[in-house]
Structures are given as C-alpha cells and as structure tokens.
Amino acid sequence: MHILILALSRFDRPSGICRYAANLAKCLDEIEQISRITLVLGSWQEKYFLEDFQIDSEKIKIYPVNIKNSSIYRNIWFISQLPKLTKILNADLVHVSFPIPFFRFIFPCPVVATIHDFYPFDNPENFGFPNYIFNQLFTQICVKNADGITCVSQVTLSRLKYYFPQIYQQKLPTVIYNYVDFQNTQSQSPNIIENTPFILAVAQHRKNKNLDLLVQAYGLLIQNLQIDSITKLIIVGSEGPETQRLLQLVNNLSLEKSVIFSSSLSDPELCWLYQNCELFVCPSASEGFCLPLVEALYFSCQIVCSDIPILKEVGNSDCIYFSLEGEVVKNLSTAIIDAYNQHKIKSKTNDLRFAKANIADQYLDFYRKFITGKFD
Known part of the structure; x- marks a missing residue:
C-alpha cells in the first residue's frame, strides 16, 4: 500500500499543521501493510521536516515541490499538478493533511482529507478579509470532493455536521485523534532561556x-x-x-x-x-x-x-x-x-486515546475502506 501525504503549505518553519503531517507519516511508518509513504512538501519545508521533525525512515520518501511560496501558486499546483504527481508515483491513496482545493474526478485513486477545525467559519477574524472567504471556499471544496473525511476531535466532527449536514450523512466522517510519541526524542535545551523557572x-x-x-x-x-x-x-x-x-x-x-x-x-x-x-x-x-x-x-x-x-x-x-x-x-x-x-511528579503518561499504535490501526482500517471499496 502506497500512501501519498500532501503537506505542502506556506509555513517556512514548524507549525501545528506541519507537525500533524510529520506525525502522520511516522505513524504510518509503523504499519506493515503500508510499504511506501510519499510526503509532498514545498521545497522551503524540507529542511525542518528532516531536522526538526526528525523524519528518518527508508519507507518515508520526501518529495519537495519547487514552486513560488504564494497562495496562488500553491492552489494552482494543488488543482493541476497534484493529480498528475499521484498518477506518476502510482499512489494507492492520497491523504491531504489540511483542506485544499481539488477536484476528485482528476485523481486516479481515492482522496481523503483531515479537518482540524472550522476557524474560517467560526473565527474568520483569524484570517482577515478577504482571506477568510477563500479559506471557507477551499474547505467547502475539500469536504465535498474527498472520498473520506477524518476529524481530529468530536468537537470538530460536530462542527462539520453543523456546517455540512448532507456531507456528514453521506460520507460518515470519523474521528481519529492526533498522537504523541517522543519516545525516541532526546530532549535538548533551547537557546532562549537561562536556568530560570x-x-x-x-x-x-x-x-x-x-x-x-x-x-x-x-x-x-x-x-x-x-x-x-x-x-x-x-x-x-x-x-x-x-x-x-x-x-x-x-x-x-x-x-x-x-x-x-x-x-x-x-x-x-x-x-x-x-x-x-x-x-x-x-x-x-x-x-x-x-x-x-x-x-x-x-x-x-x-x-x-x-x-x-x-x-x-x-x-x-x-x-x-x-x-x-x-x-x-x-x-x-x-x-x-x-x-x-498542587504538587505533581512529572513522568510520561500513556493515554491510549493518543497512543501511536492505536492511531495507526485506525488509519489502516480507514484507508482500507476506500482502497478496497468495502465499507462493511
């Protein structure tokens, strides 16, 4: 199984959306049935994905896209070039890690999307005018064209149901939490603070x-x-x-x-x-x-x-x-x-809702439905 993760975004340094895509790739890396993961990034993102997010696996292949980092160029690339790249790389499924504009009929395989929030609708002031209008439009296009939708929380799922009740009924979106796993990460003091609380x-x-x-x-x-x-x-x-x-x-x-x-x-x-x-x-x-x-x-x-x-x-x-x-x-x-x-002893906890193995199993089941066409 070959999964293509679309993570190309405007961010030239680590952000929450980028971290989600990196974590998704590392999560899928644990799944035996997935033989290849292609992580599609902007060329300006490659360095921090490799170094800051520590992407280091033979199974995960980074595909840097060399275009101008502007909203117009990125959105044109999503619509016109992402389907072509999917066909060239022979991906079995495309997972867009945040809402983008695309048209499903151009793609040779299923496309699923993760919805993190509905800020363009709930908090348009985050984007300003007229940006929030475009973000609303891209979210609408994405949820309508995606074969499947995952939401990162029950709250986000409820907002999807509120804004897109018909799509909610038709596509039966599911909740898959983000996971956290710093087990193999060696902490390092940043150069922003001295020895002070x-x-x-x-x-x-x-x-x-x-x-x-x-x-x-x-x-x-x-x-x-x-x-x-x-x-x-x-x-x-x-x-x-x-x-x-x-x-x-x-x-x-x-x-x-x-x-x-x-x-x-x-x-x-x-x-x-x-x-x-x-x-x-x-x-x-x-x-x-x-x-x-x-x-x-x-x-x-x-x-x-x-x-x-x-x-x-x-x-x-x-x-x-x-x-x-x-x-x-x-x-x-x-x-x-x-x-x-309150005095609390710090030690790593393991809430199974956010455990890497559990999240990996949920994604595998989710992908299989669209690749095999079996939704039982």
Missing part, C-alpha cells in the same frame, strides 16, 4: 488563542508578587494577526525582559520545555484539537486550560480549568496559583 504556552498568534489574556494574567501575578519575579513566560508559536498586538501589550506592561516569544523549535527543544516548565497554560477560546495540550499531558505537566468543550474532551480531569466568563484575567491568574499550589 518559566510558564509555557504553545500557540500561534491568533485571536482565538487568547494569548493576550495569558500575558495580562502573568503580568498581574508578577505585579502582585504571587509568583517569583524571575519566572519567565515562554510563548512558542508562529507569528500571526495578533503578533504586533501582543508585542505592544508586553511593552505596555513593561514585561519585555520577562516574556519570551519563539517561533521555531525542534522536537528535542520542545520536549525540554515541556519537561522543565513550571506549568503549561492553554487559554484558548476555541480549538479544533490542541496538540500542544496532548504533548503537555504526555509529559505530565501541571496544566491550566480554559473551560471549553474541546479542552475538556482532551484534558479530562488532568487539568485545572478556568472560566472565560466574567473577570477572565482574574480567573486565569487564580487558576495559575491553584496549579502552583
């Missing part, structure tokens, strides 16, 4: 991530001497629409020496941060899945999360939750203090 957040600079709330809560705790003044706040994530606003907020609160932004870390460096943070905070207003939360759970971090359905679905009873109603900054700062007052 720190609070960690991992999120893109988007409005729904509520990073401004975290900065304000952190500043309040420092000001009130409720946490040690040497404690840093590290925010790992790619820049976005909220970047300038966050930088201005940090400046207004005189936290320039205390808040550290980083946008490009390898898996070993990320592991080190999870292993050594005082606590991990996820203050999001909405999420499709939140892989960083699963990673934090994997390392048994002390965790503070906003009280929203998806984070409750993923985190269960292993997190301290705060309300996004009322005095939100106060709610978050109180939850952080509560987390500090």
Whole structure:
C-alpha cells in the first residue's frame, strides 16, 4: 500500500499543521501493510521536516515541490499538478493533511482529507478579509470532493455536521485523534532561556488563542508578587494577526525582559520545555484539537486550560480549568496559583486515546475502506 501525504503549505518553519503531517507519516511508518509513504512538501519545508521533525525512515520518501511560496501558486499546483504527481508515483491513496482545493474526478485513486477545525467559519477574524472567504471556499471544496473525511476531535466532527449536514450523512466522517510519541526524542535545551523557572504556552498568534489574556494574567501575578519575579513566560508559536498586538501589550506592561516569544523549535527543544516548565497554560477560546495540550499531558505537566468543550474532551480531569466568563484575567491568574499550589511528579503518561499504535490501526482500517471499496 502506497500512501501519498500532501503537506505542502506556506509555513517556512514548524507549525501545528506541519507537525500533524510529520506525525502522520511516522505513524504510518509503523504499519506493515503500508510499504511506501510519499510526503509532498514545498521545497522551503524540507529542511525542518528532516531536522526538526526528525523524519528518518527508508519507507518515508520526501518529495519537495519547487514552486513560488504564494497562495496562488500553491492552489494552482494543488488543482493541476497534484493529480498528475499521484498518477506518476502510482499512489494507492492520497491523504491531504489540511483542506485544499481539488477536484476528485482528476485523481486516479481515492482522496481523503483531515479537518482540524472550522476557524474560517467560526473565527474568520483569524484570517482577515478577504482571506477568510477563500479559506471557507477551499474547505467547502475539500469536504465535498474527498472520498473520506477524518476529524481530529468530536468537537470538530460536530462542527462539520453543523456546517455540512448532507456531507456528514453521506460520507460518515470519523474521528481519529492526533498522537504523541517522543519516545525516541532526546530532549535538548533551547537557546532562549537561562536556568530560570518559566510558564509555557504553545500557540500561534491568533485571536482565538487568547494569548493576550495569558500575558495580562502573568503580568498581574508578577505585579502582585504571587509568583517569583524571575519566572519567565515562554510563548512558542508562529507569528500571526495578533503578533504586533501582543508585542505592544508586553511593552505596555513593561514585561519585555520577562516574556519570551519563539517561533521555531525542534522536537528535542520542545520536549525540554515541556519537561522543565513550571506549568503549561492553554487559554484558548476555541480549538479544533490542541496538540500542544496532548504533548503537555504526555509529559505530565501541571496544566491550566480554559473551560471549553474541546479542552475538556482532551484534558479530562488532568487539568485545572478556568472560566472565560466574567473577570477572565482574574480567573486565569487564580487558576495559575491553584496549579502552583498542587504538587505533581512529572513522568510520561500513556493515554491510549493518543497512543501511536492505536492511531495507526485506525488509519489502516480507514484507508482500507476506500482502497478496497468495502465499507462493511
């Protein structure tokens, strides 16, 4: 079985979408029935997939596409060249790792898609005008043309049902969680912090991530001497629409020496941060899945999360939750203090919902349905 994973995106450094595609490839690498995995990337992505995501397997072949990294060029390539490449490489199935525009009738084999979230519909401000319109359109085209659809959470599945009820009934999409496996990753200290305690957040600079709330809560705790003044706040994530606003907020609160932004870390460096943070905070207003939360759970971090359905679905009873109603900054700062007052021994946990072997079995069953045409 030859699976082609489409991971070509705009990101020139590690991001959540890219990490999903890399993890998918490494997951499929464990399946005996899959003999070959082709990972299609932009030429600007090859280096960090190999080095930061540690793609190193005889079974996984990286196919770099040398085009201009712009939305127009990428989308034209998806529509016109991806079907041709699929035929040339003789793939048995194409898995697009995020919504792209394509037309199924051009492809020589089944095409399945993973839907991570419905931000273009639920949070159009993440993209701005007119970008959100195109993202909505590409999502519509993708879900309508895909033979099969996987969602990364029950919450995302419910949003699919809400926005596309007919497609939900016709294609019976399934939920397959993202997995976490750092078993073979040797942690390495990044060059962004000295030997000082720190609070960690991992999120893109988007409005729904509520990073401004975290900065304000952190500043309040420092000001009130409720946490040690040497404690840093590290925010790992790619820049976005909220970047300038966050930088201005940090400046207004005189936290320039205390808040550290980083946008490009390898898996070993990320592991080190999870292993050594005082606590991990996820203050999001909405999420499709939140892989960083699963990673934090994997390392048994002390965790503070906003009280929203998806984070409750993923985190269960292993997190301290705060309300996004009322005095939100106060709610978050109180939850952080509560987390500090709890003592938790860090050790790797193994929630079977996110276990690599279980996820691999689910993908194999999912692919077989479309390759064999048997949907019993």
